[in-house]
Amino acid sequence: MVTAIVHINAEVDRIPEVAQTIAEIDGVSEVYSITGEYDLMAMVRVSAYEEIAEVIPGRINKVDGVLRTETHIAFRTYSKHDLDAAFSIGLGESD
Numbered sequence: 001m002v003t004a005i006v007h008i009n010a011e012v013d014r015i016p017e018v019a020q021t022i023a024e025i026d027g028v029s030e031v032y033s034i035t036g037e038y039d040l041m042a043m044v045r046v047s048a049y050e051e052i053a054e055v056i057p058g059r060i061n062k063v064d065g066v067l068r069t070e071t072h073i074a075f076r077t078y079s080k081h082d083l084d085a086a087f088s089i090g091l092g093e094s095d
Contacts, residue, residue: 001046002046002074004052004055004056007038007070007071008022008041008042009039009066009068009069011065015033015065018065018066021063021065023042025055030042042060052073
């Protein structure tokens, strides 16, 4: 699984519509409205790196109202569950 985090600048008056359209694209798992330099953040999860080109420049960048994107590829995924297991020091009941 390849995960990409896509920061998106959108036309301010179209942010909700842009977010909804992007959320409906195959390969996009979530879209968030965010604060800061960008308006939206999309999580893209695909099975192969080649699919990134289909989803981001091929679909997301072509959504009406998208002004600019910046993409970050994730090397490794850490979830709360993974971190709890990795840092567990066995403080449970003794045998």
